[in-house]
Amino acid sequence: MLVSVASGxxxxxxxxxxINMALSVGNVQLLDCDxxxxxxxxxxxxxxxxxxxxxxxxPRVDRELCDNCGECAKFCQYNAIFVTSEKTLVFxxxxxxxxxxxxxxxxxxxxxxxxxxGVLNFGTAGDLTLVYGELEVSKPLAVPVIKAVKKQIKIDKxxxxxxxxxxxxxFVETVxxxxxxxxxxxxxxxxxxxxxxxxxxxxxxxxPFGVVVNRTGIGDKAVYEYxxxxxxxxxxxxxxxxxxxxxxxxxxxFSLEMPEWEEKFSALHNEIAELVGK
Amino acid sequence: xKQLTVLSGxxxxxxxxxxAAFAVLAKSTVVADCxxxxxxxxxxxxxxxxxxxxxxxxxxxxxxxxxxxxxxLCREKCNFDAITEDYEVNAIACEGxxxxxxxxxxxxxxxxxxxxxxAFISKTKYGFMSHALLYPGESNSGKLVTLVRQNAKxxxxxxxxxxxxxxxxxxxxxxxxxxxTGVDAAxxxxxxxxxxxxxxxxxxxxxxxFNVVPFVCINMYDVxxxxxxxILSFCSINGIxxxxxxPFSSEFTHAMVNGKTVIEYSPQSSVSEGxxxxxxxxxxxxxx
Numbered sequence: 001m002l003v004s005v006a007s008g009x010x011x012x013x014x015x016x017x018x019i020n021m022a023l024s025v026g027n028v029q030l031l032d033c034d035x036x037x038x039x040x041x042x043x044x045x046x047x048x049x050x051x052x053x054x055x056x057x058x059p060r061v062d063r064e065l066c067d068n069c070g071e072c073a074k075f076c077q078y079n080a081i082f083v084t085s086e087k088t089l090v091f092x093x094x095x096x097x098x099x100x101x102x103x104x105x106x107x108x109x110x111x112x113x114x115x116x117x118g119v120l121n122f123g124t125a126g127d128l129t130l131v132y133g134e135l136e137v138s139k140p141l142a143v144p145v146i147k148a149v150k151k152q153i154k155i156d157k158x159x160x161x162x163x164x165x166x167x168x169x170x171f172v173e174t175v176x177x178x179x180x181x182x183x184x185x186x187x188x189x190x191x192x193x194x195x196x197x198x199x200x201x202x203x204x205x206x207x208p209f210g211v212v213v214n215r216t217g218i219g220d221k222a223v224y225e226y227x228x229x230x231x232x233x234x235x236x237x238x239x240x241x242x243x244x245x246x247x248x249x250x251x252x253x254f255s256l257e258m259p260e261w262e263e264k265f266s267a268l269h270n271e272i273a274e275l276v277g278k
Numbered sequence: 279x280k281q282l283t284v285l286s287g288x289x290x291x292x293x294x295x296x297x298a299a300f301a302v303l304a305k306s307t308v309v310a311d312c313x314x315x316x317x318x319x320x321x322x323x324x325x326x327x328x329x330x331x332x333x334x335x336x337x338x339x340x341x342x343x344x345x346x347x348x349x350x351l352c353r354e355k356c357n358f359d360a361i362t363e364d365y366e367v368n369a370i371a372c373e374g375x376x377x378x379x380x381x382x383x384x385x386x387x388x389x390x391x392x393x394x395x396x397a398f399i400s401k402t403k404y405g406f407m408s409h410a411l412l413y414p415g416e417s418n419s420g421k422l423v424t425l426v427r428q429n430a431k432x433x434x435x436x437x438x439x440x441x442x443x444x445x446x447x448x449x450x451x452x453x454x455x456x457x458x459t460g461v462d463a464a465x466x467x468x469x470x471x472x473x474x475x476x477x478x479x480x481x482x483x484x485x486x487x488f489n490v491v492p493f494v495c496i497n498m499y500d501v502x503x504x505x506x507x508x509i510l511s512f513c514s515i516n517g518i519x520x521x522x523x524x525p526f527s528s529e530f531t532h533a534m535v536n537g538k539t540v541i542e543y544s545p546q547s548s549v550s551e552g553x554x555x556x557x558x559x560x561x562x563x564x565x566x
Binding site for chain 2: 008009010011012015034036037039042043075077078096097098099100103104135137138139140141142164165166167168169170172176188189190193194197198200201204205218219220245246248249250251
């Protein structure tokens with residue numbers, strides 16, 4: 001079963017929910033898809049055993065064959081190729097690796113070369129296996145790194161994916177294909193506003209979802225009213241407690257120190273399995 | 279005209295609440311909300327929209343069913359898995375590259391413009407605001423950020439404003455890069471947690487790469503004194519100015535629930551005091 005943990009607004013407790021759930025369930029593969037700012041490993045002290053570079057393919061122009069006709073640049077929707085009368089230049093940072101420039105080149109002057117944009121890190125913590133992706137600082141495209149992380153999915157495991165914040169491409173790529181998505185929110189106007197956008201995306205993608213309300217007791221009741229009106233299931237509520245915040249700040253998953261939560265997170269995962277029918 | 283971007287790496291550290299407070303304190307300033315896929319600033323500043331424009335992010339492939347011979351070449355060449363077995367285009371996956379159009383032997387595919395969001399120029403009690411909304415599931419947030427910044431610049435020049443303050447998005451990827459290129463300085467709002475520190479270090483590297491002067495604000499500093507000290511010594515070793523140290527406070531949430539900035543909601547609170555000091559330090563800094 002593939003369960004992703006996401007939220008529109010950042011800092012609502014995605015990573016915390018993903019980790020505590022992962023620690024409360026057996027046979028888990030935890031994938032950190034927040035490749036811009038991966039944090040899961042900070043909480044698990046995993047033994048890392050392997051690193052693998054992530055590349056995208058970018059066009060390489062053969063100067064002998066190229067006559068700077070400009071067809072490739074005309075085709076490219078991302079302005080990743082710039083042509084002058086003397087030169088055809090590629091800007092790797094803008095390239096989306098669609099492959100079109102090579103298709104339209106009349107002189108077959110374009111081949112592909114690897115462009116490193118990140119790294120995959122493999123580790124274990126107890127019986128839990130962990131893969132986290134890391135986008136190289138200054139590289140703009142997170143999605144290919146997220147795709148590389150998702151290629152590591154072991155479908156016989158209880159797979160948990162920690163999504164990046166936001167509601168656009170990195171989030172969409174992470175939750176694509178999930179059996180279920182846990183949306184973590186907080187009961188504040190910002191939390192609700194961003195939750196609504198996320199819900200709209202998931203409905204379009206036909207990914208089933210439910211909500212975890214974190215830091216209950218702060219803010220207002222509007223998140224609850226919205227969920228009731230939209231018939232969205234609230235799966236779990238986590239109260240605001242200074243102790244949870246302090247444990248988080250030290251990189252300690254709170255269910256390890258507050259064992260009553262281990263049961264709650266394990267029940268959360270069971271409930272999801274029932275909802276999904278797995 | 280100076281440009282300042284407020285960033286954090288990690289989400290939820292207080293970027294937007296602090297940017298909104300700056301908007302109240304700053305004179306002669308245009309505010310730009312560049313967190314386009316989860317914009318929240320408008321909930322505190324209540325902009326009145328003066329001008330709205332459609333944002334055409336990328337294009338979308340459309341297959342004409344009657345012409346399509348189902349040969350499969352488009353599916354084979356698409357690198358984004360955007361064409362289904364039934365030859366439907368998955369609009370969320372399609373990046374509008376046009377490869378399918380070139381691959382199609384019977385010209386059954388066209389690329390149509392797609393409206394991916396809206397950009398707004400607005401007025402608030404405190405000045406002009408440039409903002410946007412990326413429609414759910416649309417891509418190209420980086421391009422929309424660039425549009426929001428262009429709009430902000432146009433108003434700032436027209437109104438002869440001294441400054442643009444940009445609210446950035448979490449992370450490090452394209453929208454963040456689009457929100458810092460060419461700015462004079464960035465304020466990184468962090469928190470004294472292991473995640474906060476990890477993400478701060480990566481954002482500082484990014485700012486260094488793009489030659490942007492960094493300032494740091496430690497929000498909720500009293501949640502973990504050891505981590506706060508670690509951030510302070512890290513910044514001091516690296517010559518980075520920590521311009522603000524703000525205590526944990528529920529005032530931010532209360533202000534938000536009331537649709538106000540914390541400066542308006544509780545002007546005398548220690549949080550407001552801290553933000554005012556921070557703003558003065560940034561304005562007086564000789565680094566910018």
